[in-house]
Amino acid sequence: MPELPEVENVKLSLQSQGLVGQRFQKIELLRKNLRTPLRAELTRKLPGQIVRDVSRRAKFLLFETESYVLLSHLGMTGSWRIVVGEVTALKHDHVIIHFESGLKFVYNDPRRFGVLELITKDQLLANRWLKNLGVEPLSDQFTEELLFLGTRKRKAPIKGFLMDQKNVVGVGNIYASEALFMARVAPTRPAGRLKKTEAEKLVACIREVLHAAIAAGGSTISDYKNSKGEAGSFQNRFSVYDRKAAPCVTCGEPIRARVIAGRNTFWCRKCQR
DNA sequence: CTGAGCACCTGAGGGC
């Protein structure tokens, strides 16, 4: 479900709904596992803690309290919703968090590829989910040098390089295709054959696509919603993603689709080289 | 080290 723009919008909607400042009262675990075990320490350690900050690192949400950080990854189908008053349990609700204010915070995830883990603050850098993550694409650290030098001698397609979270984070299957289209680089191109000027262009296009998608509330293909239940609209502006055989928005050539780096990939063979 | 393929899981949609 969610790439960087969607996770960023979940973060923003949670902030606007007043999650920061809420004090945990009770945590209900409705099952034992998501992708990893839901540890019972969640129910013991969080009560009494206050949410001090909600942030995002790569595709993870970080709920920070005085002593801990609650890490949440939405996998493909995870979602958080805030409920005022009684919770009507839905299918695939797995965790219900009660705050002292009466607000409820509910995690739903049909495929259960998500992750929810509590760590202490001093474990942040060493944490297994966070320690190997690459640079944030919207930060100053994501530069053309990094992309150019990082891709030298890489033979695999550039699209896979962009989706590998060890290199740059937050870019998934949708935005890799969209950014490559905007930069006019074919997703099949061996990463090491990227020219310097193209690396520069690609960095700018990744930023531009992600910013535009964030501003549009993310992309809702089937079920993505922010914590207020609002869908995104960037799917209406896809240039290539999920547009197999449809005319290229630039030249009219039918959009190609093929599995690259393990995922269905869309591009224009005329515009992208 | 790199890169490819598979695994995890449920549900939606298409073909028959």
Add this chain to the structure above:
DNA sequence: TGCCCTCAGGTGCTCA
């Protein structure tokens, strides 16, 4: 209507 197949926004593991 029902069955079977394929595919889906992610990512860690194993193997060559």
